[in-house]
Amino acid sequence: MKSQPAKFLILAALILLLMTTIGICSPAKISVADSNSNPVQIEPLPCVGSLDNLKALLKEAQEYNTYYLQDTVSAQAEGLLNRVQTKSDASAQDSADYSGTNLQVAGVDEADIVKTDGKYIYQVDHTGINIIEAYPAENMKKIAAIAFDQPNFNPSEIYVDKTRLIVLGSAHHTGQKLQPAGIKPSIYPPYPTRETTGVMVYDISNKTKITKLRTLELEGQYVSSRKIGHNLYLVANRHIDYYILENANADATPAYRDTAAGSDFKSVDYSSIHYFPGHITPSYMLVAGIRLNDSSRPADIQTFLGASENIYASENNLYVAASSFNANPIPLQKSPTYRDSSSTRIYRFALSQGAIKYNGQGDVPGTIINQFSMDENQESLRIATTSGDMWQNERYTSQSNVYVLDRNMQINGRLEGIAPGEKIYSTRFMGSRLYMVTFRNVDPLFVIDLKNAAAPRILGKLKIPGYSNYLHPYDENHIIGFGKDTVEGKGWNDQSQAYYQGMKVAIFDVTDVTHPVEMDQEIIGDRGTDSELLNNHKALLFSREKNLLAFPVTVAKLSDPKQDITAYGNFAFQGAYIYKIDLTGGLQLRGTITHLTQDDYARAGDYWYNDDSNIERILYINNNLYTISKNMIKAYDLSNLQEINTVALP
Numbered sequence: 001m002k003s004q005p006a007k008f009l010i011l012a013a014l015i016l017l018l019m020t021t022i023g024i025c026s027p028a029k030i031s032v033a034d035s036n037s038n039p040v041q042i043e044p045l046p047c048v049g050s051l052d053n054l055k056a057l058l059k060e061a062q063e064y065n066t067y068y069l070q071d072t073v074s075a076q077a078e079g080l081l082n083r084v085q086t087k088s089d090a091s092a093q094d095s096a097d098y099s100g101t102n103l104q105v106a107g108v109d110e111a112d113i114v115k116t117d118g119k120y121i122y123q124v125d126h127t128g129i130n131i132i133e134a135y136p137a138e139n140m141k142k143i144a145a146i147a148f149d150q151p152n153f154n155p156s157e158i159y160v161d162k163t164r165l166i167v168l169g170s171a172h173h174t175g176q177k178l179q180p181a182g183i184k185p186s187i188y189p190p191y192p193t194r195e196t197t198g199v200m201v202y203d204i205s206n207k208t209k210i211t212k213l214r215t216l217e218l219e220g221q222y223v224s225s226r227k228i229g230h231n232l233y234l235v236a237n238r239h240i241d242y243y244i245l246e247n248a249n250a251d252a253t254p255a256y257r258d259t260a261a262g263s264d265f266k267s268v269d270y271s272s273i274h275y276f277p278g279h280i281t282p283s284y285m286l287v288a289g290i291r292l293n294d295s296s297r298p299a300d301i302q303t304f305l306g307a308s309e310n311i312y313a314s315e316n317n318l319y320v321a322a323s324s325f326n327a328n329p330i331p332l333q334k335s336p337t338y339r340d341s342s343s344t345r346i347y348r349f350a351l352s353q354g355a356i357k358y359n360g361q362g363d364v365p366g367t368i369i370n371q372f373s374m375d376e377n378q379e380s381l382r383i384a385t386t387s388g389d390m391w392q393n394e395r396y397t398s399q400s401n402v403y404v405l406d407r408n409m410q411i412n413g414r415l416e417g418i419a420p421g422e423k424i425y426s427t428r429f430m431g432s433r434l435y436m437v438t439f440r441n442v443d444p445l446f447v448i449d450l451k452n453a454a455a456p457r458i459l460g461k462l463k464i465p466g467y468s469n470y471l472h473p474y475d476e477n478h479i480i481g482f483g484k485d486t487v488e489g490k491g492w493n494d495q496s497q498a499y500y501q502g503m504k505v506a507i508f509d510v511t512d513v514t515h516p517v518e519m520d521q522e523i524i525g526d527r528g529t530d531s532e533l534l535n536n537h538k539a540l541l542f543s544r545e546k547n548l549l550a551f552p553v554t555v556a557k558l559s560d561p562k563q564d565i566t567a568y569g570n571f572a573f574q575g576a577y578i579y580k581i582d583l584t585g586g587l588q589l590r591g592t593i594t595h596l597t598q599d600d601y602a603r604a605g606d607y608w609y610n611d612d613s614n615i616e617r618i619l620y621i622n623n624n625l626y627t628i629s630k631n632m633i634k635a636y637d638l639s640n641l642q643e644i645n646t647v648a649l650p
Contacts, residue, residue, distance in 0.1 A: 042360050045274040048305055054252060054270065055245050057305065061280040098621040102472075102540045104371060108313050109227040111157035111168055112538045114617040114628050120207075121619075122165060123628060123649070124155050129167060130649055131207060137624040137635035137644040144207050153198055159227050163205040164213075164292055166232060170222060171196045194255070194265075197222040197236040201292060213295040217257040217265075218286045224371075226313040230293040231354040233318055235308050238284040254284045254303060261298040268303045275305035276361065279324060279345050283307045287320070291354035300355045306347075312374035318349040318356070319374055319381060323367045342367050344385060346374070348409060362409030365416075366401055372471075372537075375429035379407040380453050384436055386423040397421050400438050404453040415456040419444055428471035428479065433459075435479055435510070439467035440498070445481070447513045460514040466504045469534040472542060477511040478519075478583065480549075482533055482540075485523050487565045499565045502529045503553060505579075507586060520586030524577065526569035528556030532616070541618045542581075546638070549579040549587070550618040550625075571604050576615050576627050578641060591641045595629045 048054050098118040103110055113124040120143075121134040129146040133139070146167070148155070155169040173194040196217040203211045220238030227233075244250045253273070255265040273284070285308050289300040312319045324343050343365050350357045366385030368374065375382045383405065388398040399420050404413035419438040426437045434448040434456075445468070447459045465488070468481030484500040502525040510516045531553040533539040541550040553576075556569030575594030579587050595613040596604075612630040619626050624644065625636040635644040 042358070045304075045358060046277065048270045048273040048275055050270050051245075051250065051252065054273075054305070057275060057280050058240065058242065058245060058282055061282055099541055099543065099619045102537050102542070104312070104537070105314060107228065107315050109159060110538065111159055111166075111225055111227070112617070113157060114619070115158055115160040116619055116621060116626075117160050117162075118621055121626065121628065121633065122158055122160055123633075124158055124167075125630065125649065127155075129155060129158065129165065131204070132633055132647060132649075133207075134626060134633070134635070135621045135624065137621075137626075140633070140635055140645045140647050142647055142649065144210060146202065146210060148200070149212075150198075153200075156222065157225075159232070160204075161227065161230065161292055163203060165202040165204045165210075166227070166292065167198075167200045167202070168222065168225060168234070169198050169200075171198050171217065194219055195221065196257075197234065199232065199234065199290065201290075201295065215257070215259045216288065216290060216299050218288060218301070219254040219256060219265075220284065220286055223308050224311045226311070226318070227292075228313070228315055228351065230291065231351070232290040232292055233313065233351060233354075233356065234288050234290075235311055235318075235320060236286045236288075237307055238286065240282045240284065242282065254286060256286070256288075256301055258299050258301075260296055268301075273303045273305060274358070276345070276347070279306060279322070281305070281307045281322075285320070287318070287349060287356055289351065289354040289356045297354070302349075302356050302358065304347075308347075310368060310371050310373070312371045312376070313351070314376040316351055317359075317376060318351055319376070320347045320349070321345070321368055321374065322347075342387060344368055344383070346381065346383070346405070346409070348381075360409040362405045362411070364401070364403045364405070364411065369424055369427070372427050372429075373424070375434075377429070377432075377450070377453075380412065381405040381409070382429055382434065382450060384424060384427045384434065386438075398423050400424050400436065402434060402436075402448060402450075402456050404450065404456065406453075413452070413454040413456055415448065415458070418446065418458070425467045425483070426469050426471050426481070428473065430473055430476070430479075433510075433513075435471050435508075437468045437471065437481065437483075445508060445516055447510055447516055449513075460510075460512075460516055462508070462516040462518065464506075464518055465498075466500075466506075468504075468506070470537055470540075472537070472540065474507065474544060474581075474583075477509065479508050479510060480542075480581075481506045481508060482531070482551075484534075489565050499527070501527045501565070502556075503531055503534070505549075505587060507581075507583075519583075522579075522587045522589070524553060525555035525572070526558045527565070528568040528570075530554050530556075539617065541620070543620070544581075546620070547580050547582050548620070548638075549581040550576055552615045552618070553577050554614075574614050576618050578618075578625070593627050593634065593636070593641070595627065595632055595634065 098116055101112045115122045119135050121132045123130045131144040133143045153169055153171045155167050157168045159166040196219050199216040201213045203213055218236045220236035223235040225234035238254045244252055253267045255267045257265045285304045285306045287302045291297045307322050308320045310321045322345050343363055344367055345363050348360045350359045366387030368385055373384045383403050385401050397420050400418040402415040403411050406412040422438040422440040425439045428435045432451040436446045438444050445462045449457050449459045466485045468483035470482045472480045474480050483504050485502050485504040486498040486500050488498050502523045504523055506521040507519050508516055509519045533551040539551055555573040557572040558569045578590045580590050615627045615629050617628045623638045625638045627634045631649050633647045
């Protein structure tokens with residue numbers, strides 16, 4: 001007869017074996033307290049556990065993806081357009097001294113290619129970071145440049161955190177993909193190089209002696225990041241190549257390198273990789289948290305079998321959204337036709353002092369356009385989606401929807417069937433309201449009431465020509481829209497179709513929520529005019545206190561105003577448009593600024609020239625306005641737009 005301790009040991013071994021076999025990492029539910037300290041029970045996620053289990057999970061995903069590719073290409077063409085990510089928007093951070101990056105959520109910083117701390121301007125260059133002493137403008141000069149010790153590192157965005165500069169970018173480690181012993185090198189397909197998302201943290205307290213404090217690299221492509229106080233959170237995706245899994249000894253795990261824990265790359269163990277049942281994709285999602293003011297503290301790195309497309313963050317939670325596309329055959333059809341039943345899954349992670357903790361997920365029908373489709377309010381997540389196919393005119397036509405998820409990530413309120421036959425172009429949550437623009441031929445601006453989370457309702461709408469890609473709050477009763485003007489004409493099969501024209505800026509008065517009005521508008525250029533602002537909110541400079549609105553724009557002009565509405569204009573200008581904005585005078589163009597020379601314009605007949613001179617960002621420090629391109633910074637007197645100084649950037 002076995003002793004009691006021996007029985008317990010055998011039982012423990014059997015349980016461990018069972019957990020390994022089925023890939024369960026945590027047997028207990030996760031208890032997360034809400035803002036009222038009420039426990040929220042979260043179902044634990046299973047873990048991959050082993051290479052064999054990974055192969056089984058991916059086989060299921062591969063079968064689905066094959067079906068998807070074969071049968072739903074045409075049905076999803078429009079849906080894919082809805083997934084274009086504009087890296088986001090936000091309400092401006094006005095300061096008495098200097099402008100900050102245009103943010104979606106106050107207190108949640110977003111990375112950008114240019115930052116200022118009120119004295120220095122930090123700019124991402126092709127291969128490094130330029131540091132310019134910008135104030136006072138009369139003495140503006142470049143004082144330092146950061147070159148990277150990794151020659152293959154390409155910077156993309158930065159943060160400035162008092163004495164810290166945080167650089168995000170990508171690197172390619174050619175020939176450094178670890179290959180398990182005993183595997184013969186293959187000719188085709190080749191073993192890929194390691195592509196990583198990198199974070200480098202520098203001490204910039206002494207501009208003449210900048211030192212690197214730490215490096216973090218995650219295998220995969222950068223998705224997005226947020227900085228909250230002294231804590232940085234980022235998300236990366238690493239695709240899994242199916243052919244690697246054909247080898248019995250394949251190393252299919254992602255790797256990372258954190259100098260706070262060592263100099264070498266480390267592979268994530270299968271037992272530490274979780275997956276989301278019912279949502280398997282051939283990629284890894286890595287979510288990392290870094291304590292910026294403690295370079296010795298290792299990063300918190302969480303790995304999941306899944307993918308991410310858009311992120312939204314409040315001060316306490318990170319939401320990661322990913323689309324799921326399904327195609328269901330429509331019965332009684334002569335030709336193969338499929339109904340789009342796409343959905344969006346949202347994963348929620350609690351954030352605290354650089355630590356990350358999964359605490360729930362939810363699903364909503366339809367897909368989102370960008371980060372502005374999501375908003376946290378108290379214990380709820382509000383989200384706006386488009387479902388269906390915009391080009392179908394019957395049962396499965398597109399529609400827009402608004403959902404409210406409770407603290408358990410379950411749908412608590414819904415408003416569906418908005419604007420049939422159209423899709424969402426922009427959204428902006430402001431307190432208890434949602435402003436939403438849908439479009440097909442005209443631009444309906446909807447005002448939606450969210451005071452009662454369980455029963456969202458439409459308060460009013462305004463239909464006007466054109467559409468807005470980005471909505472920015474002016475105050476609680478006025479909102480600014482940035483998009484394109486449109487003209488209606490005949491399209492395919494003589495059907496009515498809208499043709500976009502020049503860039504449109506409009507001020508909407510929503511004081512009377514039942515009858516919103518367009519109180520002013522500005523049309524810039526003709527068809528072909530474009531601005532980064534329409535795809536990236538960070539390109540906007542806005543200060544209500546200074547009555548200031550500015551953004552970069554590329555202007556196209558028609559040689560003959562009587563040309564057909566489908567005709568594109570010729571290149572005419574690239575630079576900054578500077579407006580005075582208030583509720584009395586509306587939009588008043590104060591002037592334009594360009595970094596292009598006459599020679600640049602002469603060579604730009606076919607839109608080709610050295611775009612290093614394109615103005616990318618505009619900011620202010622006290623009463624100075626700065627325009628930044630890759631090869632120069634210009635300073636102006638904000639009161640009269642007279643040039644003060646220019647610094648060339650090699």
